[in-house]
Amino acid sequence: AQSVSQHNHHVILSEAASLELGCNYSYGGTVNLFWYVQYPGQHLQLLLKYFSGDPLVKGIKGFEAEFIKSKFSFNLRKPSVQWSDTAEYFCAVISNNAGNMLTFGGGTRLMVKP
């Protein structure tokens, strides 16, 4: 079945540590990829997106993600996290092989210790 997988459900880091959150998808065809963030008690906000072109995408707040087509992956990275990055992060995929519906991964809860 077509799916979006985020293997890390909970991540705990200290401030200044580097972050990498995994995202894998099983769709074929043309994909558009997104990372959304949900801060505690707030709505989802777009961090970054990939449609085409350079597979290394820069987003807001120092986040970046790399699309590796051969690995069906779109991992999110940040070289140095801050306490304010504590949130839940969702990877999402739209594929023309899946009716162009936005499908979310299960989310990764990140806690950054001050």
Added chain:
Amino acid sequence: DAGVIQSPRHEVTEMGQEVTLRCKPISGHDYLFWYRQTMMRGLELLIYFNNNVPIDDSGMPEDRFSAKMPNASFSTLKIQPSEPRDSAVYFCASSLQGIINEQFFGPGTRLTVL
């Protein structure tokens, strides 16, 4: 722009009661989406509209759920009768000119059915 507006922000009701959730999309956006977020199932797309017309309601869990979009600036999601397992956060999102474009999310309605 005020962004996507949802009301109420919190709703507590008793099993069997009718619940109506409301959404005002960003002005000019032609796509509107309803999502449900639970701990067990994560984020699920329930239904989406294009130019006020329901396009795909395959995510609507049961006939107890219905959604309408009488005009470009207003949509409702109704649950009748409500059940405790409907307790969740319901998000509305809108996007412009295509479902592959960025979706802007509202703050959500936290529904508790006792």
